[in-house]
Amino acid sequence: MRAEDLIFRRHALADGITDPELRRARTTGQLVAVAAGAYLHSGSSESLDAIGMHRARVAAAVVAHGGGVVVSHASAAVLHGLDIGAVNLDRVHLTRARRSGGRRTATLHLHIAPLDTDDVTEIDGVAVTSLARTVADVARSESLHQAVVIGDSALHRGVVSIDDVQAVVECHGRRKGIGAARRAVALLDGRSESPGESLSRIRMRECGMPAPELQHEVRTDGGALVGRVDFFWERWGVVGEFDGMSKYRFGSGQSGDIVAKEKLREDAIRDTGLEVIRWVWADLGRFDAVRARFERACARSRRR
Structure with a gap:
């Protein structure tokens, strides 16, 4: 979503459209407000999900605040295309490199913070905090779960490293939230491929489960690849899969065949002598x- 896709009140007035006409267009549903004085045609807004609507609000906020603002925090994560999990997108986040002037409303958080040259990049002509700076800012300001989901997603791309993120965190070592940032960054692992896998790692840690190996390749005795699994506990001979069946239910239109193939894959993993456990989104809360389930699988494995 770009600023060019939006209709701004001041531009509409300059073109001869009146405020009553704008109000009428909103009342009839022809226009949808995305921010104060910024609208989308209803046809454009209907196709937008929460992330798409946030992009529209970011575009409006950047225009409203003029030069010198940099999209940051969760808003930067959205523009970078990262997995954002359950981060609240009601508020647009911008940063200015000033000593004062920050403010926070229900729809905008204008942060005041130093920005080094390496902290800023450009996406579609818009100044945005770099991946490393974005992860560090999120780690300071969001919950541990949200920070790990976003941080894992950034690292998974392979274009930013954990060292890059740690360097940014330590560069701003006296800022608010630095302790939370250090805790979150210590848990990041780019091998996790989805928010569910990232959250599963946190839940395992919270409930005292041993740390698994991630993205392990299961092979036969002859070396043939059986499959790559989300989690693997070699000592206990147990494989863990997050939402394994639903990952294959959508996309091709041949869901029955895909689910059947996944069942065969799981059977092949068990044929190597491994136990397999699965869990879904609902299980992350319990x-x-x-x-x-893991302990029962361990007990079964020991009896073999």
């Missing part, structure tokens, strides 16, 4: 049940 992970003790997953731990019990």
Whole structure:
């Protein structure tokens, strides 16, 4: 979503459209407000999900605040195309490199913070904090779960490293939230491929499960690849898969065949002598049940 896709009140007035006409267009649903004085045609807005609408609000906020603002924090994560999990997108985040003038409303958080040259990049002509700076800012300001989801997504791309993120965090070592940032960054792992996998790692840690190996390749005794699994506990001979079946239910239109192939894949993994456990989104809120599932799988493995 670009600023060019928006209709701004001041431009409309300059073109001869009146405020009553704008109000009428909103009342009839022809226009949808995305921010004060910024609108989208209804046909454009209907196709937007929460992330798309946030992009529109970011574009409006950048125009409203003029030069010198940099899209940052969760808003920068959205523009970078990162997985954002359950981060609240009601508020647009911008940063200015000033000593004062920050403010926070229900729809905007204007941060005041130093910005080095390496902290800023450009996406579609808009100044945005770099991946490393974005992850560091999110780690300071969002919950641990949200910070790990976004940080894992950034690292998974392979264009930013954990060292890059740690360097940014330590560069601003006296800023608010630095302790939370250090805790979050210590948990990041770019091998996680989805928010569910990132959150699963946190839940495992919280409920005392041993740390697994991520994205392990299961092979036969002859070396043939059986499959790559989300989590693997070699000591106990247990494989863990997050939402494994639903990952294959959509996209091709041949869901039955895809689910059947996944079942065959799981059977092939079990044929190598490994136990397999699965969990879904609902289980992330009751992970003790997953731990019990894991312990039963360990016990079965020991009896073999």
